Structures are given as structure tokens and as C-alpha cells.
Amino acid sequence: MDLFVNIMLGIIIAATPLVFAAIGELVVEKSGVLNLGVEGLMIIGAVAGFSATVETGSFILGILAAIAAGAILAFLFGILTQTLLSNQVATGLALTMFGLGLAALWGQGYSGKSVADFPRLYIPVLSDLPVIGPLLFSQDFLVYVSIGLVIAVAWFLKKTRGGLIIRAIGENHDAAHTIGYPVVRYRFYTLLFGGACAGLGGAYLSLVQTPIWVENMTAGRGWIALALVVFAAWRPGRALLGAYLFGGITILQFHSQGFGINIEPQLLAMLPYLATILVLVLISRDKLKVRLNAPASLARPFYATT
């Protein structure tokens, strides 16, 4: 039973950075913007969070720094793609490169430094319950934030006026513009949100999952988050599920190896990607469903003619 709990805890830790980055990018894409720079936003969040925590000794300030750094970099992306109308794909790729390089520069003095253990929630009695205590009531607060964020985004996109406007802009920005919605302004909002989330995901990596700073430590997680958004068919709940599935397969394959179960690790390492492709094939079979979910204006530049 202890082992089960430990495996579950491992899955939660592995999945949380992906949840943050994916839910942020999901909102961005819902508004019709494709930001391929998630990897760059995550790494900048990782280094900002880590360096600020080292300097101030405060996790809260570290997390705020990560959020701010991600949002600032995403703002830059907004200026380039929304104001100056540069190509979103190319700019996103450039943002990743820029982020990785800037983070390496920023983090030069910080490798080898260490931060304290990230605090975990403790509620007397509840946290001491077997199994559900450690799983539900003893996580670090960012895990609760990540899940709360997914629920909030799902509710916001579906039930609120703001969410409706964002979706409308993502579907057809010309029509939304015609009836008077400020397309570019809303897209800046979603980009800032997406950047903040990706930065937070990066900080989770460098403060909780493996509390160190080394260059390139995101190791492709930003790209996985991008794949998760498509995997989820732009639905918040499914993005959460996808992130946990992805983390789950990774952790389970490590444990099965530790137990000496004879499955080729290459095959297991491939599984999450295989699952993504499989889901993509399955959802693309239903053309209508894809059209209903995928934002029709995704990655198309918007230029207000009138």
C-alpha cells in the first residue's frame, strides 16, 4: 500500500509541470494564437523561480518571479505576433531558442546552489489518514493550484462571457472584430496567462520536482505540453487527464523496471508519444468533432482592416 501511495505521489509530481504549461497554452490556442515557445517560457520560469528563491529565501517570491518572467516573455511574443504581425510559428520557435539561451545566461551563477525543501500541506488528522491522507491532503500547494486552475479554466471558457469572447475570437477573429470585440487585446490577455502558467510549470520543475538549476533542465517538456493540448482536443479536463497519463506511464515504467518486469524500456519510453498519436488519429476520424473543438483561426494573423 505504501508503494501504491509512493507511485501515485511520483505521478503527481511528474504531471504537475505539464498541467501548468498545457492549461496555459490551451487558453492561448483557444484565442486563436499558436505559441510554440512554451519550452522557452518554461525554462525562463524555471531559472527565474530558482534564482529568486535562492536570493530571497522565499518560495512565494520565487513563484511570483517565475510567473512574471513567463508573462514578460509571452508579452514580447505578443508584441511581435499581434502588434507587428510576425509569423507565429517562426516567432514561437525563436522564443524557445531565446528562452533557452537567456535562461542559461541568467542561471550561470546558480548551478550548485540549493533551496530548502518545498513545504507540503499538513492538516492534522486528515493528512494522517492512510492512503488518502498523503494523496489528497499532503501535497504541496502548487498541486492544488494546478488542479484548481484546470477547473477554473474549464468553467471560465464554458460559462462566462469572457470565455465566450475568447472562443469567438479563436473561431473567427474577423467576425469577432466586426461585432466590436478587441481581438488583439484579448489575445494579449491569453498570452500573458499562458506565459504565467508556463513559467509556473518551469518553477515547479526547478523548485519541487528536482530542486536544482541546470541548463536545459526542461528537456522538452514544453513540447510535450504543446502535444497535450492537441491530445486534449482543446478541452481543459482532458489536458489534465493527458498530463497525468503521461506522468503515469513514465513513473509506472520506472517502477516496473525496478521490480525487474521484463518490458523493453525503449518501448515504455515510447508509450506516451504513441498514445498521443493514437488519440490524434482517433479524434481526427470524426471531422465534425475536430472542427468543433479546434479553434478555426489558430495561428492565422489578424489584421484589423476597418
Next chain:
Amino acid sequence: MTRYSFVSWFMRTVAVLAIIFGAAGAQAQKTKVGFVYVGPVGDHGWSYQHHQGLLAVKKEFGDKVETTHVENISEGPDAERVIQQLAQSGHDIIFTTSFGFMNPTLKVARRFPNIKFEHATGFKRTKNLATYNIRYYEGRYVAGVIAGKMTKTNTIGYIASFPIPEVVMGINAAYLGAKSVNPNIKFKIIWVSTWFDPGKEADASKALYDQGADVLFQHTDSPAAMKLAEQKGIRAIGQASDMKAFGPNAQLTALVNNWAPYYVSRVKSVMDGTWKSTDTWGGIGANMLTVAPWGENVPPEVAKIAEKARDDIASGKFHPFTGPLNKQDGTQFLKEGEVISDRDLSGMNFYVEGIEGSLPK
């Protein structure tokens, strides 16, 4: 082409252009030395140690050399482009420092017969392509001795990257070292299929810890495992660099790759015109591998046993792979007193008897 490889390709191209334009203004008399790293210089592991070698070359020869390094080069077609560009921009000797650079280096070496190439950890050589490597397994045996003495659960966790002979012989050597002092030792091995992914390395370390391992070995490049050991209050063996900063209480010892003397001597031979294509495989005895000082947590009597193993290996008195030794399936590999040949060692593709689980193909 995936998005990621496109990005890395683009980055490489930019890096290479920078090299070409940077080289245009350089003077001709200097010996130009190029390095290609697979990871970032700041990985505090594999590439970091190679970079220490570059710095030693700079320090030794000062104005007489000009060094270039290109970091973060993925193993594959990108590598060939980068090596080619280094060759075209007038480098006299180029060190490529990852196993996966073997074929790209070979291809480029054929095109530039007047330039010297050196490939770390590979086995393909030509007139202008030398190879060099470190006998890491010697250090792993010594670390295994310490781990076998220090473990309380008799379970050692091992984070492995890819099932190539280099990694397999390391696992075997560590196991034999541990077994020599602790007959009840058990190895749990997790293959993470990457050289560098701190998140994954930490996840694998946690899985090993959850399954009862209290000493961690790693054959991956980031200090994530050391950090996790420190957090959980268990022990770990540092890899490639001294990782004490990440695990002041956790690190029992570290295997530190010491490339500097080799690089200095090879660059010198290029300057003297005495360079030859050679196959170098140095270990503790040749000072290419240092076993970092024992951690404060290692009691003197354990340190004594480990030091004896280290010194015997360094002097050549003892080889970690000495018979009698059986393969995992029980077939005899080495007879009583027989010592493994370098050829068998560099092609090792099986676990020795006693290790559980199957080796991935």
C-alpha cells in the same frame, strides 16, 4: 523533421555561422582547437568536465592556441554539419566528445585528411581520427565497494541511460565491487533512455528510493539523483564531476573524469607535429579518472578497503573483471584467475551472474 529537431538544427546553424565569421578574423599561426559537446557546459557533469579540459589547454598554451567550443549538439545529422564547419573554418584538431558523434566524425575526417580528429568513447579510427576514453569501470568498482559496505537495505539503485557496452560494464563493475564486500547485495536498475533529463532522472531516483534503495548510482549526466538522495537522506555516487554541492551529506564519493592532461598532451603533439592516431583508454592509474575524496559519512574502515581497491586497480595489481566470472545465465565467462581482454570489455553486452532483470537490447 520534428519541431524540436528543427529548433536544434536552426540553433546549430546559427552557432556554426558564428564560428565561421568569428574565425575569419583570426590569425593563422595559432593552433586552433575545436570541441563539440553533447550537453551544455553548465550540466555539471559530462560536458562540464570536457570544458575543464579545454580551459586547461588554454591555460597551458595561452596565446599559442585558439579554442572553439560548440555545446548542446545532438547526436545525429546535426553533429556532422557542426564538425564539418569546424573543419572548414581552419581548426587543426577537433575533439568530438560523445559516443553518438562517432559516424559523423568519421565522415568528416575522411573529407579533411589534413585535420586531426579525436573522438571520445568510440572505436572507429583512421589515420587522422584517434579515439580516447576513460576506464570508468575502475572507479565504478571502487564506488561499488563503498556502496556495498554502506547500504543498510542491501539494495543499490542504478539509473542507467542506454544499453551500450560502456554503461553495461559500469553496472557489472559496480555490482562486482559491491558483491565483493557484501554477498547479499541486490541491484535495482532503471533505464531512463536519456543522457540528460533532470526531471526524469529525479523521478527514476524517487522510484528507486520508494523500492528500498539507499545508495544510488547513475550513468546519466545531471545532478538530479544526487539532489534527491540528499533530500531523502540516502546516499549517492557522483558521476563525471564532483557533485558535493548538490549532496553534501549524500555523496559517498564521485567519479571525476579528468580529461585535462590528455587534451594538453594531444594539443602539444599537434604543435610539435608528432600527433599520431592512437587509441587511448586510461583509468585511475593514468590519472584520467579520479575517485573524489570520500564523503565525511564514509567511516575510516570503509575508506581503507576502498582505497586498497583503488590503489590495486591503479597499480595494475587487480582488475575488476577477474575470473572466475559467470554471465547472468550461468555460463562461464572467465576461468579462475583469467583477466578480461580489452576487446571483450569494450563489447560487453551482458549482465554478470547475480544481477536480476534482463538487459534491454
